Amino acid sequence: MKKLLLIVFTFFIVQNIFSIEINADLFSFDEEKFEKEFENLNKLEQIVILNPEFSFNELVDINPDFLNLSFEKKYFPQEINYTAEPGNISSFWWSFSFSLVGSYTLYGAVAGPISVGVVYLSSKKDRIETKKAVWGCLTGTILGFGLKYAVLTFM
Amino acid sequence: MRKISLIFLILLFANNISAQEFYRFSAEYSVKYKEKNGTEMLKLGKVFYDFKQKQIVIKNGFPVKEIFVYTDTTVYQLRNDRVVNKEKIIAPVEFSIFHLALNEQLRNYGLDKAGYILDTVKRDKGLIIALWKPPVNFQNIFGNVLVSTKEKQLFGIVFLNTKGDIVSKHFFRNYQQINGFSFPTEVVRMNYIDDFESYETTTYKKIIINDTENNEYYNYDFHKK
Numbered sequence: 001m002k003k004l005l006l007i008v009f010t011f012f013i014v015q016n017i018f019s020i021e022i023n024a025d026l027f028s029f030d031e032e033k034f035e036k037e038f039e040n041l042n043k044l045e046q047i048v049i050l051n052p053e054f055s056f057n058e059l060v061d062i063n064p065d066f067l068n069l070s071f072e073k074k075y076f077p078q079e080i081n082y083t084a085e086p087g088n089i090s091s092f093w094w095s096f097s098f099s100l101v102g103s104y105t106l107y108g109a110v111a112g113p114i115s116v117g118v119v120y121l122s123s124k125k126d127r128i129e130t131k132k133a134v135w136g137c138l139t140g141t142i143l144g145f146g147l148k149y150a151v152l153t154f155m
Numbered sequence: 156m157r158k159i160s161l162i163f164l165i166l167l168f169a170n171n172i173s174a175q176e177f178y179r180f181s182a183e184y185s186v187k188y189k190e191k192n193g194t195e196m197l198k199l200g201k202v203f204y205d206f207k208q209k210q211i212v213i214k215n216g217f218p219v220k221e222i223f224v225y226t227d228t229t230v231y232q233l234r235n236d237r238v239v240n241k242e243k244i245i246a247p248v249e250f251s252i253f254h255l256a257l258n259e260q261l262r263n264y265g266l267d268k269a270g271y272i273l274d275t276v277k278r279d280k281g282l283i284i285a286l287w288k289p290p291v292n293f294q295n296i297f298g299n300v301l302v303s304t305k306e307k308q309l310f311g312i313v314f315l316n317t318k319g320d321i322v323s324k325h326f327f328r329n330y331q332q333i334n335g336f337s338f339p340t341e342v343v344r345m346n347y348i349d350d351f352e353s354y355e356t357t358t359y360k361k362i363i364i365n366d367t368e369n370n371e372y373y374n375y376d377f378h379k380k
Binding site for chain 1: 185187188189194195196197199216217218219243275277279280281282284286299301303310311313315319321324326343345354356
């Protein structure tokens with residue numbers, strides 16, 4: 001009986017840890033603090049709006065604060081998330097580079113297939129990207145072995 | 156026979172019109188983003204969306220003049236009319252704020268279409284708050300989502316992780332009414348993931364519904380670029 005009570009008690013505790021009280025307070029935030037966070041950006045936005053004919057570099061001359069802006073491109077109004085190719089490098093060149101270096105050094109010949117595997121997983125099993133990576137792997141491997149053969153034969 | 160065909164055609168056409176009253180959206184946007192560590196970002200431009208084409212076209216004017224075309228699986232980045240980059244995306248265009256608003260599904264942010272299950276509904280301080288649970292197969296990856304509405308309009312969304320911690324809060328404010336179409340002209344977001352904290356605000360102005368101009372942007376042929 002004691003064991004049963006302990007299980008029920010534990011279950012109750014765990015349930016409470018993972019639950020959240022639903023109330024309107026969850027839908028509030030410190031508006032004053034929020035507005036303050038954007039003071040500088042609001043100022044820069046007004047400069048851009050009032051000077052539409054100026055390029056970014058010209059605006060930097062008007063206000064050097066523009067130089068501090070991040071150019072991170074993933075933030076857009078519709079809020080869409082990314083699954084990028086590895087390191088934002090083309091799948092072909094990604095596998096090509098690994099395969100070329102891998103096959104030239106011989107002992108690293110597995111690098112090509114591994115790089116294809118990375119593309120396959122990071123692109124969420126996208127067939128087009130994986131195909132590009134396979135071609136990159138094949139081209140890189142042939143070129144790597146070719147280079148190795150040429151160096152060993154003629155040098 | 157001809158008359159019957161004509162009547163049938165008119166009825167079919169009329170039915171299609173009533174099925175999708177709002178089909179195009181365009182607006183000027185401003186995105187301001189700030190991280191707790193001080194990183195700031197500002198983007199200004201114009202967005203175009205056609206309900207039938209299902210592609211979002213972002214014509215960014217600041218800080219870089221470039222175009223982003225979002226399709227269901229890929230986002231294309233164009234500069235000087237040439238595709239310079241493309242990346243896979245995991246969030247379909249159908250779950251964008253534009254598609255949901257045109258389809259009049261913004262009130263629950265399309266969670267029902269995404270397979271979320273309505274669990275609890277509560278009324279508090281003028282808000283109707285609904286707790287949505289993720290689809291059964293995803294409950295170990297995604298947490299619950301709380302959606303609040305005020306005067307039949309989406310007010311806020313609170314995203315929780317699987318442990319029940321708040322990871323993000325979104326607020327939809329200053330709704331504008333355009334011939335029966337309702338759209339929030341300000342979207343505020345706060346993200347809290349571990350030690351990372353960021354704030355984002357997007358404002359929309361000069362909203363145009365069912366625009367008959369700018370056809371090249373609503374059906375942007377980036378393949379030819």
